[in-house]
Amino acid sequence: MNKLRAFIRLDFSTVKPYLNIKTLLILGVFTIFVSVLNGTVSMFLGTGFMLGMIFGANPFAIGEKCSLDALYITLGISKRTVVLGRYLFVLLFDIASILFAFVLSAFGVFGAKALGILQDSGGTSVAATILIPVVLLLMQMFQLSRLFKTSYSKAKFVFVLPILMVTASMSFIRILANNTATAARLSSALPESFAGKVLFGAVIAAMLALAALCSYRRSIAIYKKRDF
Amino acid sequence: MTNILELKNFSKSYPGFSIKDVSFTLPKGYICGFVGQNGAGKTTILKSILGFTRPDSGTIELACCAEEIGVVMEAPMYVDEWTVAEVEMNLSPFYPAWDCVAFARYLEQFALDRKKKIKALSRGMKMKIQLAVALSHGAKLLILDEPTSGLDPLARDEVCDLLREFVLDESRSVLFSSHITSDLEKTADYINFLIDGTIVYAGTKDALLEKYVRVAGGLGALSAEQKRCIIGYREHGTGFEGMCERAHLRILPQTLLAEAIALDDIFICMNKGAKLHE
Numbered sequence: 001m002n003k004l005r006a007f008i009r010l011d012f013s014t015v016k017p018y019l020n021i022k023t024l025l026i027l028g029v030f031t032i033f034v035s036v037l038n039g040t041v042s043m044f045l046g047t048g049f050m051l052g053m054i055f056g057a058n059p060f061a062i063g064e065k066c067s068l069d070a071l072y073i074t075l076g077i078s079k080r081t082v083v084l085g086r087y088l089f090v091l092l093f094d095i096a097s098i099l100f101a102f103v104l105s106a107f108g109v110f111g112a113k114a115l116g117i118l119q120d121s122g123g124t125s126v127a128a129t130i131l132i133p134v135v136l137l138l139m140q141m142f143q144l145s146r147l148f149k150t151s152y153s154k155a156k157f158v159f160v161l162p163i164l165m166v167t168a169s170m171s172f173i174r175i176l177a178n179n180t181a182t183a184a185r186l187s188s189a190l191p192e193s194f195a196g197k198v199l200f201g202a203v204i205a206a207m208l209a210l211a212a213l214c215s216y217r218r219s220i221a222i223y224k225k226r227d228f
Numbered sequence: 229m230t231n232i233l234e235l236k237n238f239s240k241s242y243p244g245f246s247i248k249d250v251s252f253t254l255p256k257g258y259i260c261g262f263v264g265q266n267g268a269g270k271t272t273i274l275k276s277i278l279g280f281t282r283p284d285s286g287t288i289e290l291a292c293c294a295e296e297i298g299v300v301m302e303a304p305m306y307v308d309e310w311t312v313a314e315v316e317m318n319l320s321p322f323y324p325a326w327d328c329v330a331f332a333r334y335l336e337q338f339a340l341d342r343k344k345k346i347k348a349l350s351r352g353m354k355m356k357i358q359l360a361v362a363l364s365h366g367a368k369l370l371i372l373d374e375p376t377s378g379l380d381p382l383a384r385d386e387v388c389d390l391l392r393e394f395v396l397d398e399s400r401s402v403l404f405s406s407h408i409t410s411d412l413e414k415t416a417d418y419i420n421f422l423i424d425g426t427i428v429y430a431g432t433k434d435a436l437l438e439k440y441v442r443v444a445g446g447l448g449a450l451s452a453e454q455k456r457c458i459i460g461y462r463e464h465g466t467g468f469e470g471m472c473e474r475a476h477l478r479i480l481p482q483t484l485l486a487e488a489i490a491l492d493d494i495f496i497c498m499n500k501g502a503k504l505h506e
Contacts, residue, residue: 067303068305
């Protein structure tokens with residue numbers, strides 16, 4: 001347990017030098033830019049989360065550059081601990097990204113109202129706040145086992161995929177925003193009762209948990225066989 | 229086990245290169261030098277001992293755990309953006325026997341600035357920070373890949389002294405690879421000679437230096453059969469030179485010049501001759 005905690009801290013120390021005000025500003029400005037470009041406030045959440053998610057995978061990139069996988073072995077960290085620790089680190093980073101995105105989103109709504117430049121339909125909100133993070137999380141689970149399988153440079157394409165996915169989603173959302181009938185249909189797809197919403201949330205959470213479990217088990221199996 | 233490390237019939241293959249049936253032992257309290265050309269397989273064997281790669285066949289037995297091995301590789305396995313102080317902060321929690329006083333002492337000895345980033349260190353300094361870490365966590369075995377390369381002669385001598393000091397209590401050992409045979413000559417008790425993935429000599433340095441002699445003589449002084457005894461035979465304007473096993477001197481002409489040979493010359497002759505000797 002101590003080693004697991006120390007490993008998560010080590011992962012944080014790995015990305016910490018790159019996580020400075022300049023980077024946060026760039027991420028924030030990019031998020032605002034994409035949201036304004038798409039004309040939807042809700043995109044703050046999806047874009048912010050996506051950028052956080054990509055940044056959260058930095059230990060793989062830095063690890064490859066600096067041979068950190070070999071370092072973990074010399075530190076007596078088991079491969080199982082490395083995989084579990086990395087998944088927990090990514091989870092913590094995702095949570096931090098969501099909080100960061102929410103803060104941006106709040107500023108975005110405030111600014112949009114003041115300037116009257118952005119608008120959202122119910123459908124857009126549903127897509128941006130539920131659809132995009134769920135799709136991204138599923139992709140992230142696929143990404144992680146891919147990154148444990150090969151080096152970062154070889155698995156780079158799986159990093160481009162989420163960006164393409166979100167870009168495609170954004171276009172989809174723009175269509176929705178302009179099509180009130182579709183937006184209304186998407187909104188009505190959500191259950192109205194509280195129990196229905198809880199069930200809907202539980203189904204999504206179960207789906208993500210299952211994806212995470214499969215991804216984690218696959219990552220352990222793959223990482224155990226890797227040479228450095 | 230009186231040996232801290234035992235390799236038995238270790239083999240590992242890569243496309244176009246393989247290490248075949250390598251066996252050797254490293255007793256406690258001794259320094260073993262690994263010598264061989266670039267690409268001979270030294271780093272691969274060291275990496276396998278450390279657990280970075282898995283052997284295709286054979287066994288590696290270590291009488292200590294990962295935290296008790298000090299490691300120095302050609303490039304440090306630290307994040308470039310870390311400072312020297314951050315290296316200690318990030319690695320020390322993993323070593324139960326971390327000695328911050330010893331680490332501070334080595335930083336001072338090696339003139340390493342705590343605030344300096346790893347990426348800003350010279351190659352020699354990068355070696356030194358790794359050495360400082362390797363010597364500060366109560367390691368029982370040091371595994372070093374070219375630890376003296378990139379260091380000036382004074383710093384190399386300092387490192388050799390540190391390695392000798394390290395094994396003084398006779399419970400700790402060092403395994404290191406080097407191209408700089410003078411460092412091996414100064415520090416190593418055992419030598420493992422590797423040519424094209426095969427160990428051609430594994431034993432004490434003294435026995436190796438005792439086993440071979442440098443020979444030189446005039447052109448035409450040797451018969452074809454006698455020539456076959458010469459390892460790394462090379463002709464020049466006035467004669468020839470090479471080395472041979474001391475035991476073969478009796479079948480060579482008495483007129484030949486025969487003298488003690490340096491490790492460097494053994495290294496050159498063995499590689500030139502590419503002749504396998506046990």
